Amino acid sequence: xxxxxxxxxxxxxxxxxxxxxxxxxxxxxxxxxxxxxxxxxxxxxxxxxxxxxxxxxxxxxxxxxxxxxxxxxxxxxxxxxxxxxxxxxxxxxxxxxxxxxxxxxxxxxxxxxxxxxxxxxxxxxxxxxxxxxxxxxxxxxxxxxxxxxxxxxxxxxxxxxxxxxxxxxxxxxxxxxxxxxxxxxxxxxxxxxxxxxxxxxxxxxxxxxxxxxxxxxxxxxxxxxxxxxxxxxxxxxxxxxxxxxxxxxxxxxxxxxxxxxxxxxxxxxxxxxxxxxxxxxxxxxxxxxxxxxxxxxxxxxxxxxxxxxxxxxxxxxxxxxxxxxxxxxxxxxxxxxxxxxxxxxxxxxxxxxxxxxxxxxxxxxxxxxxxxxxxxxxxxxxxxxxxx
Numbered sequence: 001x002x003x004x005x006x007x008x009x010x011x012x013x014x015x016x017x018x019x020x021x022x023x024x025x026x027x028x029x030x031x032x033x034x035x036x037x038x039x040x041x042x043x044x045x046x047x048x049x050x051x052x053x054x055x056x057x058x059x060x061x062x063x064x065x066x067x068x069x070x071x072x073x074x075x076x077x078x079x080x081x082x083x084x085x086x087x088x089x090x091x092x093x094x095x096x097x098x099x100x101x102x103x104x105x106x107x108x109x110x111x112x113x114x115x116x117x118x119x120x121x122x123x124x125x126x127x128x129x130x131x132x133x134x135x136x137x138x139x140x141x142x143x144x145x146x147x148x149x150x151x152x153x154x155x156x157x158x159x160x161x162x163x164x165x166x167x168x169x170x171x172x173x174x175x176x177x178x179x180x181x182x183x184x185x186x187x188x189x190x191x192x193x194x195x196x197x198x199x200x201x202x203x204x205x206x207x208x209x210x211x212x213x214x215x216x217x218x219x220x221x222x223x224x225x226x227x228x229x230x231x232x233x234x235x236x237x238x239x240x241x242x243x244x245x246x247x248x249x250x251x252x253x254x255x256x257x258x259x260x261x262x263x264x265x266x267x268x269x270x271x272x273x274x275x276x277x278x279x280x281x282x283x284x285x286x287x288x289x290x291x292x293x294x295x296x297x298x299x300x301x302x303x304x305x306x307x308x309x310x311x312x313x314x315x316x317x318x319x320x321x322x323x324x325x326x327x328x329x330x331x332x333x334x335x336x337x338x339x340x341x342x343x344x345x346x347x348x349x350x351x352x353x354x355x356x357x358x359x360x361x362x363x364x365x366x367x368x369x370x371x372x373x374x375x376x377x378x379x380x381x382x383x384x385x386x387x388x
Contacts, residue, residue: 001084001125002075004044005035006067008113009386010057011050013346029349030057030110032067033387034117036086038125040369045124048373048383049116051109052293052322053346054264058110066095066110085125088118092299108267108296115297116326116371124370130326131365134333138302146362147331148338149352150210150235151175152323153345154182154199162198168344169202175343176358179208179235184225185216193228200232212238215265219248226256236261236287244271250280261287264321267295269303276311283313287337291321292330305334323350325371332365348378 013027031050038045051058070078073094080087095111123130135143151172154165165182172180182199184192196211203209211234217225222240229237236259241248243265253260260281266272272290275281281288288308292301305315316337320327323342331339341358342350353366353375366375373380 001079001086002037003034003070003078004037005033006071007033007035007386008059008062008067010059011382011386013053013349027053028057029053030059030062030113031383031386032062032113032117033383034070034114034121035387036121036125040124040127045121046387047117047119047121047124047370048387049113049118049120050293050324050349050383051113052291052324053342053349054321055106055109055294058106058113061106061110062113066114069094069097070114086118086121088115088122088297088299091115091118092296104267104271104295108300109294112293112295112297112300115299116293119298119326120370120373127369129365129368130329130371131333134330139334142335144332144335146364147328147336148319148361149177149328149341149358149363150179150181150319150338150361151177151343152181152212152340153342154180154195155345156183156186162195165195166198166202169199172343173203176360177341177343178203178361179210181210181212181235181238181340183214184211185213185221189221189224189228192225196229196232206232206234208235210235210238210261213240215239215242217241219251222248222252223255226252230256230258233258235259238262238289239264246274246278246280249275250278253280253282253286259285259287261289261319264289264291264294266290269300269307272304273307273311276308276313283317286317288313288318289321289340290318291327293322293324293326298326298330301330302334325352325373325376328352328363328365329371348376348382351379352376 009031010028011031029050034047036045077094078091123133135141169180217240238261240252292298318336319338323340328339356364366372368375
């Protein structure tokens with residue numbers, strides 16, 4: 001087996017939405033296509049990968065460092081012992097050769113893009129959905145037939161008032177979601193509370209609503225929001241403070257009894273472990289949102305899962321950020337607590353297979369080899385355009 005071609009292209013997201021920290025008007029993602037000399041159904045097996053929203057396309061890192069390392073690697077360095085498929089763990093070693101430890105920023109995103117494409121190939125060569133491959137390798141064959149998903153939205157947009165926000169949330173309920181998420185921290189506390197109460201009129205109660213501050217708050221503001229939010233008993237209060245300020249996060253956890261969620265901006269097992277050690281999180285209620293596509297990929301995510309279990313946490317506490325099909329496969333194959341979904345934004349990268357409806361905030365996965373990109377038609381058009 002050989003890799004015959006690797007292509008990278010930056011693709012714009014083009015969106016006028018914003019959260020508490022950034023707008024997405026100039027945001028883009030890197031799409032990678034890796035072609036092999038293995039044929040299935042008369043066509044070469046091609047694996048696709050892209051980075052999650054919220055981080056810009058790491059094109060320079062991919063083209064200058066990581067893609068050349070993969071191209072230059074020997075068969076023994078990237079294939080399994082049988083020589084008939086890629087070995088993601090060995091490829092991870094190749095990609096990180098010459099890289100110093102620490103500094104898990106844009107580099108982790110670049111490696112994660114390649115890792116996604118590699119796992120897509122691994123499953124396609126085996127002619128199996130990735131979730132089945134993962135279940136067989138790491139969970140004794142057990143698969144979650146359906147995965148919990150929530151609808152992430154509620155962004156700040158020009159001319160978007162309370163009625164427009166309510167209509168957005170109604171649309172998610174109509175799609176089959178029972179849990180939704182909205183942004184906070186981009187306005188005053190009083191205005192955000194009005195927005196929250198407007199959404200609660202639509203979704204019914206706080207257990208159907210999560211809120212996300214995107215790490216915006218200082219201690220005073222985070223605690224003020226915590227005190228104001230607690231009576232609503234929300235599904236979670238997400239990323240109230242800077243992701244790496246574990247001491248401050250612990251202070252919020254001490255003051256706020258309902259569930260917290262964080263982790264989407266921590267990009268390594270070591271950072272995840274420090275969060276568990278020092279962030280004040282509670283394994284009986286809090287949620288962890290590590291995103292494999294931003295965190296060196298699934299190989300690193302497996303290390304995170306095993307670390308969590310060694311520290312008394314369940315993998316069911318994990319609901320990854322990103323809303324992409326790789327995390328959905330991981331959730332089904334490894335038995336996570338669910339996955340984020342972007343039914344209204346970040347298209348065509350957000351969302352799942354075209355013919356898999358969401359019912360009561362659960363979705364099934366298609367029986368399609370690989371990650372399943374081919375079952376999401378608009379996304380597959382983009383991926384094919386990169387590979388052509």
